Amino acid sequence: MSTPLIEVDRLSKYFPIRRGPPLFSRVRHVHAVDDVSFAIGRGETFGIVGESGCGKTTLSRVILLLEEPTGGTIRFDGRPTAGLAGEGLRDYRRAVQAVFQDPTSALSPRMRVGDIVAEPLRATGTASAAERRAEVERLLKVVGLRDNAASAYPHEFSGGQRQRIAIARALATKPRLIVLDEPISALDISIRAQIMNLLRDIQDSTGTAFLLIAHDLAVVKHMSTRVGVMYLGKLVETGPSDALYRRPLHPYTRALLAAALPARPDDTPGPPPLAGELPSPLAPPSGCRFRTRCPLAGPDCAEAEPPLRGVGHGQYVACHRV
Numbered sequence: 074m075s076t077p078l079i080e081v082d083r084l085s086k087y088f089p090i091r092r093g094p095p096l097f098s099r100v101r102h103v104h105a106v107d108d109v110s111f112a113i114g115r116g117e118t119f120g121i122v123g124e125s126g127c128g129k130t131t132l133s134r135v136i137l138l139l140e141e142p143t144g145g146t147i148r149f150d151g152r153p154t155a156g157l158a159g160e161g162l163r164d165y166r167r168a169v170q171a172v173f174q175d176p177t178s179a180l181s182p183r184m185r186v187g188d189i190v191a192e193p194l195r196a197t198g199t200a201s202a203a204e205r206r207a208e209v210e211r212l213l214k215v216v217g218l219r220d221n222a223a224s225a226y227p228h229e230f231s232g233g234q235r236q237r238i239a240i241a242r243a244l245a246t247k248p249r250l251i252v253l254d255e256p257i258s259a260l261d262i263s264i265r266a267q268i269m270n271l272l273r274d275i276q277d278s279t280g281t282a283f284l285l286i287a288h289d290l291a292v293v294k295h296m297s298t299r300v301g302v303m304y305l306g307k308l309v310e311t312g313p314s315d316a317l318y319r320r321p322l323h324p325y326t327r328a329l330l331a332a333a334l335p336a337r338p339d340d341t342p343g344p345p346p347l348a349g350e351l352p353s354p355l356a357p358p359s360g361c362r363f364r365t366r367c368p369l370a371g372p373d374c375a376e377a378e379p380p381l382r383g384v385g386h387g388q389y390v391a392c393h394r395v
């Protein structure tokens with residue numbers, strides 16, 4: 074097998090925070106991402122799903138080198154990202170771009186769209202002004218914006234159009250990986266499918282890989298080659314998208330899927346819905362982190378942490394009961 078485009082190995086990110094009264098406070102750690110490993114191949118889409126607060130954005134920020142990992146490594150094209158500086162860091166930032174949930178805060182309100190999209194090109198300093206203008210026109214056309222969009226300001230566009238501008242900017246450096254952190258969840262339901270179709274078309278024509286983060290299991294299913302399910306900073310199940318949706322094995326994946334599916338007309342009992350609150354990531358439960366909400370948990374689940382183990386067909390699950 075050729076080297077994956079990106080390999081994340083045992084990645085962790087803990088945030089230290091002070092708790093308790095002054096003088097008696099002590100530092101505790103939010104276990105936002107804990108020992109997460111996966112790889113994304115060239116041109117592939119890896120989807121990540123999980124409840125709010127499970128660490129999806131933190132994981133993406135570590136991959137974007139916006140946060141230092143607490144532990145673990147990232148390799149891009151076989152090369153470690155630790156210690157990247159100067160030209161190496163600039164190359165990485167060109168190769169790995171991002172589109173975030175809220176296009177309004179991601180776009181500077183005082184810059185014209187043409188300048189926003191040209192900014193990454195200007196930063197690299199390789200093109201002339203005329204070349205940049207032509208490239209901006211091309212990119213705006215790729216994302217389906219009107220001809221004179223370059224001279225307008227972001228507020229003149231709708232939410233969906235602003236997300237198209239953010240996508241055009243991400244494409245400017247011809248990235249090999251785009252991190253999409255909830256790219257449609259802030260948009261009107263009526264235009265979500267259009268943006269997903271646009272992303273898919275872009276992937277078909279450019280071969281860019283995606284790390285697609287979403288709450289919505291349906292979004293991830295239709296876009297992703299493989300999917301990872303996160304719970305309290307950990308990957309609890311991962312596998313090819315069709316296998317994972319057809320045969321979800323982890324009780325958490327099953328609960329997520331059951332919650333996302335409409336009630337069954339024939340009244341066949343599905344897995345029970347997810348009960349209880351998400352435990353604090355400051356003090357995750359011992360052993361299996363999901364045990365406090367798991368319908369299958371037994372006393373042993375409090376003792377050992379279940380490792381992610383292969384169950385065939387590329388599917389991996391971290392559960393003592395599977």
Ligand SMILES: Nc1ncnc2c1ncn2[C@@H]1O[C@H](COP(=O)(O)OP(=O)(O)OP(=O)(O)O)[C@@H](O)[C@H]1O
Binds near residue numbers: 088104
């Ligand atoms: N800078 C920070 N300092 C302290 N804690 C943080 C920081 N950033 C994130 N966290 C905590 O880390 C955990 C994971 O947060 P994160 O934003 O990665 O989750 P998420 O899965 O993206 O959630 P959402 O679906 O709501 O976007 C949360 O408990 C969050 O409060």
Ligand SMILES: [Mg+2]
Binds near residue numbers: 129131
């Ligand atoms: Mg998030």
